[in-house]
Amino acid sequence: MTGQIQNRQAFIEKISQKLKRSEVPSAIEPPQWSYAPQYQVLKHKTQDELLEVLQKQCQLINTSCVVTKLADLPGAVYETIQSYGGGPVIAWQDERFGHYGLTELFNERLPKEQVPVNTWDPAKGRENVSLAEKANVGITIAEQMLAESGTAVLFSYKNHGRAVNFLPEKSIILIPKSMIVPRMTQAAASLRKRVLQGEKVPPCINFISGPSNSADIELILVVGVHGPNYMTYIVIEDL
Amino acid sequence: MKVALFATCLVDMFRTNVGKSTVELLEHLGCEVEFPKGQICCGQPAYNAGFVKDSKEAMKHMIEVFEEAEYIVSPSGSCAYMFKKYPEVFRGDPIWEPRAKKVADKTYELTQFIVDVLRVEDVGAAFDGNVTYHMSCHMTRLLGVKSAPMTLLSNVRGLKYTELPNKDTCCGFGGTFSVKMEQISEQMVDEKVQHIIETGAQYLIGADEGCLMNIRGRAERVGAKVEVLHIAEILNNRMAEVK
Amino acid sequence: MPMKVGSEPFKNRVDEGIQNTFMRGAVSGAQDRLEVKRLQAVQELGDWETWRSLGEQIRQHVLENLDYYLTQLSDNVAKLGGHVYFASTAEEAREYIAGVAKQKNAKKIVKSKSMVTEEIDLNHHLQADGLEVVETDLGEYILQLDNDLPSHIVAPALHRNKEQVQESFHSHHGYEGSSRPEELTKHARKMLRNDYLTADIGITGCNFAVAETGSVCIVTNEGNADLSTSLPKTQITVMGMERLVPTFEELEVLVNMLTRSAVGQKLPSYVTVLSGPRGEGDADGPEEFHLVIVDNGRSEILGTEFQPILQCIRCAACANVCPVYRHVGGHSYGSIYSGPVGAVLSPLLGGYDEYKELPFASTLCGACTDVCPVKIPLHELLHKHRQVIVEKEGRAPISERFLMSIFGMGSSSSGLYNMGSKIASKALKPIIKDSHISKGVGPLKNWMEAREFPAPNKERFRDWFENRAKGGNES
Numbered sequence: 006m007t008g009q010i011q012n013r014q015a016f017i018e019k020i021s022q023k024l025k026r027s028e029v030p031s032a033i034e035p036p037q038w039s040y041a042p043q044y045q046v047l048k049h050k051t052q053d054e055l056l057e058v059l060q061k062q063c064q065l066i067n068t069s070c071v072v073t074k075l076a077d078l079p080g081a082v083y084e085t086i087q088s089y090g091g092g093p094v095i096a097w098q099d100e101r102f103g104h105y106g107l108t109e110l111f112n113e114r115l116p117k118e119q120v121p122v123n124t125w126d127p128a129k130g131r132e133n134v135s136l137a138e139k140a141n142v143g144i145t146i147a148e149q150m151l152a153e154s155g156t157a158v159l160f161s162y163k164n165h166g167r168a169v170n171f172l173p174e175k176s177i178i179l180i181p182k183s184m185i186v187p188r189m190t191q192a193a194a195s196l197r198k199r200v201l202q203g204e205k206v207p208p209c210i211n212f213i214s215g216p217s218n219s220a221d222i223e224l225i226l227v228v229g230v231h232g233p234n235y236m237t238y239i240v241i242e243d244l
Numbered sequence: 245m246k247v248a249l250f251a252t253c254l255v256d257m258f259r260t261n262v263g264k265s266t267v268e269l270l271e272h273l274g275c276e277v278e279f280p281k282g283q284i285c286c287g288q289p290a291y292n293a294g295f296v297k298d299s300k301e302a303m304k305h306m307i308e309v310f311e312e313a314e315y316i317v318s319p320s321g322s323c324a325y326m327f328k329k330y331p332e333v334f335r336g337d338p339i340w341e342p343r344a345k346k347v348a349d350k351t352y353e354l355t356q357f358i359v360d361v362l363r364v365e366d367v368g369a370a371f372d373g374n375v376t377y378h379m380s381c382h383m384t385r386l387l388g389v390k391s392a393p394m395t396l397l398s399n400v401r402g403l404k405y406t407e408l409p410n411k412d413t414c415c416g417f418g419g420t421f422s423v424k425m426e427q428i429s430e431q432m433v434d435e436k437v438q439h440i441i442e443t444g445a446q447y448l449i450g451a452d453e454g455c456l457m458n459i460r461g462r463a464e465r466v467g468a469k470v471e472v473l474h475i476a477e478i479l480n481n482r483m484a485e486v487k
Numbered sequence: 488m489p490m491k492v493g494s495e496p497f498k499n500r501v502d503e504g505i506q507n508t509f510m511r512g513a514v515s516g517a518q519d520r521l522e523v524k525r526l527q528a529v530q531e532l533g534d535w536e537t538w539r540s541l542g543e544q545i546r547q548h549v550l551e552n553l554d555y556y557l558t559q560l561s562d563n564v565a566k567l568g569g570h571v572y573f574a575s576t577a578e579e580a581r582e583y584i585a586g587v588a589k590q591k592n593a594k595k596i597v598k599s600k601s602m603v604t605e606e607i608d609l610n611h612h613l614q615a616d617g618l619e620v621v622e623t624d625l626g627e628y629i630l631q632l633d634n635d636l637p638s639h640i641v642a643p644a645l646h647r648n649k650e651q652v653q654e655s656f657h658s659h660h661g662y663e664g665s666s667r668p669e670e671l672t673k674h675a676r677k678m679l680r681n682d683y684l685t686a687d688i689g690i691t692g693c694n695f696a697v698a699e700t701g702s703v704c705i706v707t708n709e710g711n712a713d714l715s716t717s718l719p720k721t722q723i724t725v726m727g728m729e730r731l732v733p734t735f736e737e738l739e740v741l742v743n744m745l746t747r748s749a750v751g752q753k754l755p756s757y758v759t760v761l762s763g764p765r766g767e768g769d770a771d772g773p774e775e776f777h778l779v780i781v782d783n784g785r786s787e788i789l790g791t792e793f794q795p796i797l798q799c800i801r802c803a804a805c806a807n808v809c810p811v812y813r814h815v816g817g818h819s820y821g822s823i824y825s826g827p828v829g830a831v832l833s834p835l836l837g838g839y840d841e842y843k844e845l846p847f848a849s850t851l852c853g854a855c856t857d858v859c860p861v862k863i864p865l866h867e868l869l870h871k872h873r874q875v876i877v878e879k880e881g882r883a884p885i886s887e888r889f890l891m892s893i894f895g896m897g898s899s900s901s902g903l904y905n906m907g908s909k910i911a912s913k914a915l916k917p918i919i920k921d922s923h924i925s926k927g928v929g930p931l932k933n934w935m936e937a938r939e940f941p942a943p944n945k946e947r948f949r950d951w952f953e954n955r956a957k958g959g960n961e962s
Binding site: 043 | 513516517520521532533534537538540541544545548551552553554555557558561562564565566567568569570571572573574575579583623624625626629642643644645647648649652668669671672673675676679680683684699700702708709710711713714716717718728733734735736738739740742743750753754755756757758759760761762763764765766768769770771772776780782786787789790
C-alpha cells in the first residue's frame with residue numbers, strides 16, 4: 006500500500022524557485038563524478054589478503070575473528086557459545102544454517118546440554134522479541150564482510166529479525182570467506198545493482214562493525230552500550 | 245632582479261629592523277630592492293572586519309603603487325595573501341580586476357620568494373640560539389606557504405630548533421579580533437606563549453609581524469624569557485659580517 | 488528560538504565559558520585526541536584531497552538539484568508504504584509529529600540523537616502533550632536528566648565529568664555505583680533497555696536519506712537507533728531537507744568521510760539503512776514509518792552566497808580544530824550548532840539579532856576550512872557574514888564605522904599617512920615609557936588588558952630606506 010505524501014508541492018516549488026528554475030525537473034542527467042578514489046582502496050587484493058586485513062581490523066574493534074573449515078564449523082560455533090557463557094541462544098531462521106551443517110548442533114547437541122536454541126519465527130510475532138531479550142547469544146549470517154572496516158552486512162526481514170543482532174549481549178556472525186570484499190564501496194555497488202534490476206531493498210540493512218560502544222563520558226571508550234557487548238565473526242574459509 | 249619591497253605598515257611603524265633585515269637579505273641574495281614610497285596598507289584590517297567597501301580605496305592605492313613592479317615581496321604572509329585576494333575583491337570590475345590580477349600574480353611572501361623564485365635554500369646565515377617557530381595561519385593555510393620557512397631555517401648554521409606544540413594553532417591575533425574579542429584572544433595567545441615556554445627555546449620566530457606583535461606583547465606581559473624575532477632578522481644574520 | 492542555548496548576552500556566555508576550567512580542559516583534551524585520530528584515519532585512507540573533492544562535488548550536485556531529489560525520495564518512501572510530511576517550519580514539523588503520537592495513543596517515545604529535532608524543539612512540545620520522551624544516545628540521556636543542552640555536535644556531554652554523571656544518576660535513579668564509565672554505562676543500558684521494549688514510538692534523525700531507494704541511513708556506535716527503530720510499532724525519522732544523497736554509492740562515500748572526520752573511525756559500529764516500515768510478515772521493525780522533511784530556514788540559504796554551508800554533513804571536524812571553540816566551549820555560541828559550522832549556520836537559521844557576534848568570534852585562521860570533508864569555505868563564509876553585518880545591515884557600532892572610514896582615508900592617501908605616522912610617536916610621547924605604550928585608550932585598552940603594546944619606532948622603516956638611499960650609511 007502506498008504511503009501518504011503531504012505538503013510537497015509548495016515546499017518543492019520554493020526550492021525550485023531558489024534554484025532559479027520554473028519547476029522541478031522530471032528527470033536529470035545522472036551525475037558523472039570527476040573523482041573515484043574509493044575504488045582504489047584494497048584494490049587487487051586476494052581473498053587471503055582480504056582475510057588478513059579483516060583479522061587485523063577485528064583486533065582494533067574488539068571483535069574476535071575465528072577462521073574455520075566448513076567441516077569444523079559446528080565445533081567452532083559450539084566453542085564460541087560456550088566461551089560466551091552458554092545459552093539461551095537465538096538464531097535467524099535461515100536454510101543456510103542447514104547447508105553449513107549446523108542443524109544437529111542447534112536442534113540436538115546444544116539443547117541436550119541445557120543450551121536452548123530458539124529460531125526467529127515470524128508467526129510467533131512479538132514473542133520473538135522476548136526470546137531475543139532473554140537470549141545470551143544471537144547468531145546471524147552476513148551477506149558480505151567488509152575487510153577494511155571489519156563490517157558485517159546483514160539483511161533483516163521476515164525470518165531475519167532485527168532484534169537478534171541487538172538484544173542479546175553476545176553476537177556471533179557467520180560469513181563465507183568468498184563473501185569478503187574490500188570495503189563498503191563494493192557492498193554499495195552490489196546493492197545498487199540489485200535495486201536497478203528491480204529487486205526490493207530489504208526493510209533493514211545493518212552494517213555492523215564490532216560490538217556497541219560509546220565515548221560519551223569524558224571521551225573514555227566503553228565497549229558494550231545498548232547493542233551487544235561481545236562479538237565474534239566466524240569465517241568459513243572453504244566457502 | 246628588481247624587487248619592489250612591500251614593507252607593511254606594522255614593519256614601517258613598529259619594526260624598522262625587520263624591514264632593514266629584509267632589504268639587506270635580498271641584496272645579499274643579489275636583488276636590487278626598491279621601496280615604492282606611496283605604499284601604506286594592504287587593507288587587511290578593514291577588509292577582514294567586513295568593511296570591504298572602505299578597504300577598497302586602500303587597495304586601489306596599493307595597486308597603483310605596485311603595478312609596474314617586476315616582483316613584489318613582503319615580509320608578511322598575511323599581507324602578501326591580501327594582495328592575492330585583490331582580484332576576487334574587484335571581481336566584475338572591468339578596470340580594477342585586471343590590474344589587481346597583475347599585482348596579485350607577482351606578489352610573494354619573503355621566504356616563498358627566496359625558495360621558489362630565487363631558488364635558494366641556504367642564505368648563508370648563522371645564528372647561535374635555541375629557536376622555535378610559529379607557523380602563522382594566513383601564511384600557511386591561506387597563502388599556502390608551508391615549508392619555505394623551515395627549509396631556510398634548517399640551513400642556518402648553529403641554529404637549534406625545537407618544534408612548538410600545536411605549532412599550527414592560531415595565536416589569536418586575527419587583526420581586529422584581538423581587540424574586539426579580547427577575552428578569547430587573550431586565552432589563545434596565552435596558550436601559545438605557554439607552549440613556547442614549554443619548548444625551552446630562547447627565541448620565537450615567525451614570518452608575520454601581526455602574530456609576532458601579539459605573541460611578543462603577551463610574552464612580555466607574563467615575563468617569559470623569550471625573544472620574539474622575525475625570520476628575516478635570523479636569515480640576515482651572517483658570520484662574516486659584523487653588525 | 489528553540490535552537491537557542493541559554494539567554495545570556497554573548498560576552499557573558501564567553502566569559503562563563505572561559506571561567507569553566509573543567510569544560511576547557513575537556514574540550515582541549517578532546518580536540519587534541521580527536522584531531523590525532525582524524526589525521527590518522529585520513530592518512531591511512533590516502534588521497535584525502537581527492538576524497539574531499541568528491542565529497543564536495545556530491546553535496547553540491549545534490550543542492551543544485553534538491554527539488555528533484557526530494558521529489559524522488561518522497562515518491563520512493565511512499566512506494567514502500569512510508570508516509571512523508573514536508574514541514575516548512577519547526578512548528579509544522581512538531582504539529583505533525585504530535586499528531587501521529589496522538590493518533591497512536593502513544594505514551595512513551597524513545598529518541599536517537601538528532602540535531603534537527605533539537606533545532607525544532609521537539610521534546611518540549613511532546614512533553615507538554617503529556618508524552619514521556621527518552622533520549623537514548625548516552626550523552627543526550629545524561630543531559631536530559633538535568634535539562635542540560637549539548638555542547639558539541641558529536642559528543643554532546645563533553646562538558647560533564649564522570650562524577651557529575653554519577654551524581655545525576657544517583658539523584659534521579661538512586662544509582663549507588665561508582666563513577667567508572669563502564670559502570671555508569673551499564674546502568675544506562677539497564678534503564679534504557681526497558682524503555683526500548685515499552686516505547687510506542689521511536690524517533691530518529693537521519694544522517695543521509697537515499698533518494699533512489701527511499702531509504703534513510705542512521706549511524707551510531709551505541710546501537711540505540713537500531714533498538715529505537717526495531718522495537719516500537721511506529722517510527723518517525725526527522726531530517727533536515729538537505730541531508731540526502733542520490734544513491735547507495737554516494738551514501739557509502741559520505742558515511743565513510745563523516746566517520747573518519749568526526750572521530751577517526753573507518754566506520755562506526757552501526758550503519759543502518761532503513762527502507763520503509765517493516766516488510767510483510769516481519770516480526771519486528773515498525774508497522775508504520777513517517778519521514779518528516781524540515782526546511783525551517785534552509786531554503787532561504789539556497790541560491791545565496793551562503794549555500795555552501797548546506798553541504799555540511801555534521802561531522803564537527805571544524806569544531807575539533809577551532810582554537811576559539813577550544814577556549815570557550817559549545818554553550819558560548821548560544822546555539823545547538825556550535826563551532827565554525829554553528830557560527831555560519833546559526834545567524835542564517837536564527838537571525839543576526841541573536842547571532843551577530845558569532846562571525847566575529849574568529850581570527851579567520853582557516854583551520855576549519857582545511858579539515859572540512861566536503862570543502863565548505865567556512866572562514867570565507869564567516870567573512871561574508873561580517874560584510875553583510877557591517878555593510879548591508881549597518882550593524883557595526885558607530886565608533887567602529889567611523890574608525891574604518893578614517894582607515895580608508897588614511898591608507899589611500901600617502902600624504903595623510905605620512906603626516907599621521909610621522910607625528911604618531913610625538914603625539915603618543917606622553918604615554919610612552921621604555922618604548923612601550925603605558926596607558927591604553929580605545930581599542931588599545933582592550934589590547935593592553937592582556938599584552939604589552941610597543942611604541943612606534945623612532946625611525947620609520949621608510950625613512951631608514953630613504954636615508955640610506957641618499958647615502959647615509961646607517962645600519
